[in-house]
Amino acid sequence: MNITARISQTPMSGYQWLIIALCTFMNCLDGFDVMAVAFTGPSVTEEFGLTGSQFGLLVSVGLIGMAIGSMLLAPFADLVGRRPLILLSLALGTIGMFGAAMAPSVTVMGVFRLVTGIGVGGILASTNVMASEFSNARNRGLAIGIYTAGYGIGATVASLVAKAAVGGDWRIVFYAGGFGTLLALVVIAAILPESVAFLEQKRPSGALARINRTLARMRMEVLTDTDLDQAAAARTGGERAASGWLKQRLPPTVLLWITFITIMFGFYFVNSWTPTLLVEEGLSEGAAVTAGMAISIGGTVGSILYGVAARMRTPRVVLIGFSLLSAAMMVVFILSTSTLWLGFGIGVVVGALINGCIAGAYTVGPALYPANIRSVGMGWALGMGRIGAILSPTVAGMLNDAGASATQLYVGAAMVVATCALVLVGLRRYDPDSSPAAKEELAV
Incomplete structure (x- = not known):
């Protein structure tokens, strides 16, 4: 039995939950990064004299970087290890945050x-795999839900910093992000271990000792060289059999990409444009940040609620419900913001539901792939999902410049999210949790 299978069948230790917490901490950086530019949008637009399209492009530049990081940096995790790539990605994030804080022009800010x-893209692709690899089968959905909640936590922190900076210097938000990313770099360098699944597969120098140190902390039986040899022999046979297998997974792969694209379209629209649109609708900047903060607060609990629900029902079915409810509540939210307390309350619900959709995509996706190509499948799904994330703020900016109202933009984004439910219905025949035939196919 390989390490991944042993971990899947063994109760989780406190050390494994610590690793999940570290991955969650790093996912906070994604939430802080996206909401930093969203909450400072009005101030950045005013200082640099940006149009709606230019501001949308500034948001999209960061998302393009995430796609590059997810699709191009992630494969190096299989060559040099998850941990080195995470450290490199954290270093890039630190440089980018501080650079944006000191940018003298919008062009320089865009580069950083x-x-x-x-x-951030490199971090997400690696930490998503790490959280899955160190979780057992029973708690994987909950662990991914907790991991995904990191986005909402980071977004909430960004909103609090931005709210404190209203009327002051918007650059404070990016300085705070830089120091937070630098702190993460130090903590991860000191605590996070290398993936034991990576060490088992690649067996670099000292791999057995490193594996056994980690297994001992997880309160699991240590391995011998013979165990690694046997796992390698079994894995070699599986890899030969998988050479033509990916072509057979093309239909579910395309459906998974559309799922990620539609969810991320709605997710990044809500998180990137809400404060700016509400200011244009007549709310004060402070009130708009408060409404945006409500969405962030909801996001901190929504993914965990999804994880709990997914323990009782099929994850794909739960995701269908979350996507439909998200679309409906997005429309209700934009129609209720004139009453601040009502808009705040509904904003919490919207944040919970749309963030739960992200957790659902992270949970449904890995089950569609066998272990030996799961990282590649999910890495590309995350990268393709960024298409929706990139299109969302850009299209919204163009429509905003053309005169579309906040209500019209929100309704359009809600329709995109609702289409995710239709895609998930089509995914049923490939989902091992819903189709016995799919489960048997993956087991081959």
């Missing part, structure tokens, strides 16, 4: 936003 995005 791209660097930050590349770093």
Whole structure:
């Protein structure tokens, strides 16, 4: 039995939950990064004299960087290890945040936003795999839900910093992000271990000792060289059999990409444009940040709620419900913001639901792939999902310049999110949790 299978069948230790917490901490950086540019949007637009399209492009530059990081940096995790790539990505994120804080022009800021995005993309692709690899089968959905909640936590912190900076210097928000990323770099360098699944597969110098140190902390039985040899022999046979297998997974792969694209379209629209649109609708900047903060607060609990629900029902079915409810509540939210307390309350619900959708995509996706190509499948799904994330603020900016109202933009984004439910219905025949035939196919 390989290490991944042993971990899947063994109760989780406190050390494994610590690793999940570290991955969650790093996911906070994604939430802080996206919301930093969203909450400072009105101030940045005023200082640099940006149009709606230009501001949308500034948001999209960071998301383009995330796509580059997810799709191009992530494969190096299989060559040099998860931990080195995470450390490199954190270093890039630190440079990008501080650079954006000191940028003298929107062009320079855009360059550093791209660097930050590349770093965040590398972090996300690696930490998503790490959180999955160190979780057992029973708690994987909950662990991914907790991991995804990191986005909402980071977004909430960004909103608090931005709210404190209202009327002051918007650059404070990016300085705070830089110091937070630097802190993460130090903590991860000191505590986070290398993936034991990576060490088992690649067996670099000292691999057995490093594996056994980690297994001992997880309160699991240590391995011998013979165990690694046997796992390698079994894995070699599986890799030969998988050479033509990826082509057979093309239909579910495309459906998964569309799922990520539609969810991320709505997710990044809500998180990137809400404060700016509400200011244009007549709310004060402070009130708009408060409404945006409500969405962030909801996001901190939404993914965990999804994880709990997914323990009781099929994850794909739960995700269908979350996507439909998200679309409906997005429309209700934009129609209720004139009453601040009501808009705040509904904003919490919207944040919970749309963030739960992200957790759902992270949970449903890995089950569609066998272990030996799961990282590649999810890495590309994350990268393709960024298409929706990139299109969302850009299209919204163009429509905003053309005269579209906040209500019209929100309804359009809600329709995109609702289409995710239709895609998930089509994914049923490939989902091992819903189809016995799919489960047997993956087991081959």
